[in-house]
Amino acid sequence: MQTVLHQVRYPHNQQLATDHYAFCANADCDIGYFSPSATISKAQLRAFQPARQPMLCYCFDISRASYRRALSDGTAEKIKAFVMEQTKQGLCACTIRHPSGRCCLADFRSIEHAHDH
Secondary structure: OHHHHHHEOOOHHHHOOOOOOEEOOOOOOOEEEEOOOOEEEHHHEOOOOOOOOOEEEOOOOEEHHHHHHHHHHOOHHHHHHHHHHHHHOOOOOHHHHOOOOOOOHHHHHHHHHHHHO
């Protein structure tokens, strides 16, 4: 609920039903969150901007495209190490900043894996 409250834009965040929401990570889906009693469109989310690049790390504003470029030019390890250190120090805010409410570190690995193949 904390993630949803921080992600939904005003005035929609003022009218949310307290519920167990799930996040729709499918980029083609117009629904951001859904529960048995409500749906919230991605257009109502603070992080949703149609022209914005898909993000990898919302806490530190790292796009998927910039990390792919870093993988190609050999600077990715420095980026990932920075995010890992901030996470270790408790200086990330994934619960609030990432629309899914989860940590992005697994997403780094999935991009690395795709880049290797």
